[in-house]
Amino acid sequence: EEGDLIVFPSNAQLSLRARGMTPATLRRHLAVLVEAGLILRKDSPNGKRYARRDRAGAIGEAFGFSVAPLLARAVEIESLAAQAVADRELLRVTRERLTLCRRDISKLIAAALEEGVSGDWEGISAMFRALLARIPRVATAEDLAPLLDEMGLLRAEIVNMLERRIKTKKIDANESQIEHHKQNSNPDSTYELEPGFETKQGEKAAAENDPNAGPSDERRLKPQKLSGGMSN
Incomplete structure (x- = not known):
């Protein structure tokens, strides 16, 4: 019954349960709850909240606040509370993603300027600053x-x-390697690349064409003939 749903705490008790809420703030919150239709007032003749009990101690009549409307809307309030929790979590995730995106853009612009990547980085930076200026302090x-x-x-x-810059650098590097490989494969460049080998080949050919030529060690050991006879 509705009479069983009437509560009658004093303002002092409510303030204590609300962790020391001031009387003025407490009265303001109670007025908001009444205006929202979540609780109903049942005032006593003297305006105080209390209950009359019979001889057995049972409550016969009570004056205070009826929480019957609150009980009737319990399912609705529970759903609204769950939605509020979900909205708060979505806001947290969105803020986190926005922060990470801001950091990424700042680092990417700094890297592009440091590497000298061609592009309208001044315009991109201005666009980034304009987006940052649109972020409200209190937002959903x-x-x-x-x-x-x-x-x-x-x-x-x-x-x-x-990424286009990286691909361009890779293409340039590959073309340079191909050109270097072509130069190494050119037969006309043998003399330039191996001059010592060519010199040795020339000396060997000259030695083969000279009939008096022999091994260098043999020429050094062969005795020389004297032009005149020796007397005993």
Whole structure:
């Protein structure tokens, strides 16, 4: 019954349960709950909250706040509370993703400037600063979602520019290696690459054409003939 759903705590008890809430703040919150239809007032003749009991100690009549509307909307309130928790978690995840995206863009722009990658980096930096200026201090996940999408597109564009730079450098390096390989494979460059080998080949050919030529060690050991006879 509705009479069993009337509570009658004093303001002092409510303040204690609310961890020391001031009387003015307590009265304001109670008025909001009444206005929202979550509780109903049942005032006593003197305006105080209390209960009358019979001789057996059972409550006969009580004056205070009826929580019957709160009980009737319990399922609705539970659903709203769950949605609030989900919204808070979504906001946390969105803020985290936005922070990571901001860091990525800052690092990518710094790397591009350091490597001297061609591009309108001044314009890209200005676009990035404009996006940062649009982030509100107090925002919902719905407020941050469009900004996160735009920052994601900007990050993807910067990554594409850097990847094109890397591919260009790889192509240049491959072409340089191919050209170097062609030079090494050119038969006309043998003399330039191996001059010592060519000199030795020439000396060997000259020695073979000279009939008086012999091994160098043999020429050194062979005695020389004297031009005149020797007397005993």
